[in-house]
Amino acid sequence: MLRFEQVSKRYADGTVAVDDLNLDVAEGELVTLVGPSGCGKTTTMRMVNRLEEPTAGRVLFDGRDVAEYDPVRLRRRIGYVIQQVGLFPHRTVLDNTATVPHLLGWRRPKARQRAAELLDLVGLDPAVYGDRYPDQLSGGQRQRVGVARALAADPPVLLMDEPFGAVDPVVRERLQNEFLRLQAEMRKTVLFVTHDIEEAVRLGDRIAVYGQGRVEQFDSPAAVLGAPANDYVASFVGSDRGLKRLSVTPVEKGDLEQPPVVHLADPMERAVARMRADGARWAVVLDENERLHGWVPAHEARGGEDAGRVARHARRMEAWLPLGASLKKAFSMMLQYDAGWIAVLDEEDRFLGVLTPGSLHEALRRSIDADAQDVPRAEVAFDTAEAPRVAAD
Incomplete structure (x- = not known):
C-alpha cells in the first residue's frame, strides 16, 4: 500500500532529516515508527500526504507516486491524527467529525450519520457528545474525536503522529486498547509515529527503529526485542527488553x-x-x-x-x-x-x-531462542533450565 524508494529529505541548511529510506507497508498493516526526537520519523510520515516533499527518491501510495496527486485531493484520501488533535473549537463534536465528508461533497444528513456511527465506534455516544464543543471534552475524549474524524471518509491509509502522547498514562492505555480494537475490525494501513518503545511494541505489526535519519531495524516487535540488529537498537529498546517482550509473546x-x-x-x-x-x-x-x-x-x-x-x-x-x-x-x-x-x-x-x-x-525463553535460531517457537525445547535446544524431528 505504501512504499518508500530511496527517499531522502535534506533541508536548505544542510540538515538531513531522512537518508536513503527504503520501506514497505503492506495493506492492512500497522507499522510504528519509533526513535528519539529529531530522528526523521515524523518527516517520513509527512512525506506520505505531501506536507513535506522528498529531496530524492519517491513515495508510492497504492503503486502511484504521491507527487502525481493533487495535494489537497491526496490528503482527503488519507486520515491524519496528531497529538494536538486540531479540532475546530467553534464546531460541535458531530460537525468536527463530519469535516472531511463535507469537504468531499457528501450531503449533510449522510455526513452527520457517518459521523455519528464513528463516534459510537470510538466509544462516544453521539446522543451525549455530538452537540458538545471540544472545550467541553477531556483530553482523552478529544483524541477519540480526532480518530473518528480521521476515519470518517473511510480512508485506506491512516497517519498518526504521537496521537496519545498528550494524555496521562491511564488514559493512554485505554486509548491504545480502543485503537487496537478498531484496527482489528477495520484493518487500515497505518503509519504510527511514537517515541515510546513500549507503545511501538504494543501496537505495531512491525516496528521501524530510527537512528539519525535512517532505519536501523525494521522487523516484528518480538524480533526487535529478542534480536536487536545492532548496539544502537539494543540500547534504544533498553536492557529490560526481555520484560517488554512479555507483551508481544502470546500464550500457546x-x-x-x-x-x-x-x-x-x-x-x-x-x-x-x-x-x-x-x-x-x-x-x-x-x-x-x-x-x-x-x-x-x-x-x-x-x-x-x-x-x-x-x-x-x-x-x-x-x-x-x-x-x-x-x-x-x-x-x-x-x-x-x-x-x-x-x-x-x-x-x-x-x-x-x-x-x-x-x-x-520457559515460554518467554523459547520465544527468544526461536527468533535467534530463526525456527518456529514450537521447535524449541529445553533439556534443563540452562540449556535451550531445537527439538529433534
Missing part, C-alpha cells in the same frame, strides 16, 4: 501444563484418587460442558463414602485468560490474584490447560 498450547481434571458431578473419592495418582495437591474442576468452574484442593477431603461430590468442595477460580493472550497479561494476573497458576481457555471458554510461573518463563 505448547506452553500449557496439564493438571488433573475432574468434574462437578464426580464423586470426591474418585477425584482424590486421581490427584494422588498424579502426585498433585489440587485439580481443575469443570462443569458438564467442559467449561472452567474452579479447582479443588486434595487436603480438604480424603475420599470415602461421606465425601460427597466434587461440587461440595470445589472453589471458584477467577484467574483465567484466553489462548493467545500475552504473557504480560498472564504475569499481571498471577500477581493480581497471587496465583500459582492461570487457567487458559479456548474461544468457547473450554479448558485447555494451565500456565504456571515456570511455564511462563
Whole structure:
C-alpha cells in the first residue's frame, strides 16, 4: 500500500532529516515508527500526504507516486491524527467529525450519520457528545474525536503522529486498547509515529527503529526485542527488553501444563484418587460442558463414602485468560490474584490447560531462542533450565 524508494529529505541548511529510506507497508498493516526526537520519523510520515516533499527518491501510495496527486485531493484520501488533535473549537463534536465528508461533497444528513456511527465506534455516544464543543471534552475524549474524524471518509491509509502522547498514562492505555480494537475490525494501513518503545511494541505489526535519519531495524516487535540488529537498537529498546517482550509473546498450547481434571458431578473419592495418582495437591474442576468452574484442593477431603461430590468442595477460580493472550497479561494476573497458576481457555471458554510461573518463563525463553535460531517457537525445547535446544524431528 505504501512504499518508500530511496527517499531522502535534506533541508536548505544542510540538515538531513531522512537518508536513503527504503520501506514497505503492506495493506492492512500497522507499522510504528519509533526513535528519539529529531530522528526523521515524523518527516517520513509527512512525506506520505505531501506536507513535506522528498529531496530524492519517491513515495508510492497504492503503486502511484504521491507527487502525481493533487495535494489537497491526496490528503482527503488519507486520515491524519496528531497529538494536538486540531479540532475546530467553534464546531460541535458531530460537525468536527463530519469535516472531511463535507469537504468531499457528501450531503449533510449522510455526513452527520457517518459521523455519528464513528463516534459510537470510538466509544462516544453521539446522543451525549455530538452537540458538545471540544472545550467541553477531556483530553482523552478529544483524541477519540480526532480518530473518528480521521476515519470518517473511510480512508485506506491512516497517519498518526504521537496521537496519545498528550494524555496521562491511564488514559493512554485505554486509548491504545480502543485503537487496537478498531484496527482489528477495520484493518487500515497505518503509519504510527511514537517515541515510546513500549507503545511501538504494543501496537505495531512491525516496528521501524530510527537512528539519525535512517532505519536501523525494521522487523516484528518480538524480533526487535529478542534480536536487536545492532548496539544502537539494543540500547534504544533498553536492557529490560526481555520484560517488554512479555507483551508481544502470546500464550500457546505448547506452553500449557496439564493438571488433573475432574468434574462437578464426580464423586470426591474418585477425584482424590486421581490427584494422588498424579502426585498433585489440587485439580481443575469443570462443569458438564467442559467449561472452567474452579479447582479443588486434595487436603480438604480424603475420599470415602461421606465425601460427597466434587461440587461440595470445589472453589471458584477467577484467574483465567484466553489462548493467545500475552504473557504480560498472564504475569499481571498471577500477581493480581497471587496465583500459582492461570487457567487458559479456548474461544468457547473450554479448558485447555494451565500456565504456571515456570511455564511462563520457559515460554518467554523459547520465544527468544526461536527468533535467534530463526525456527518456529514450537521447535524449541529445553533439556534443563540452562540449556535451550531445537527439538529433534
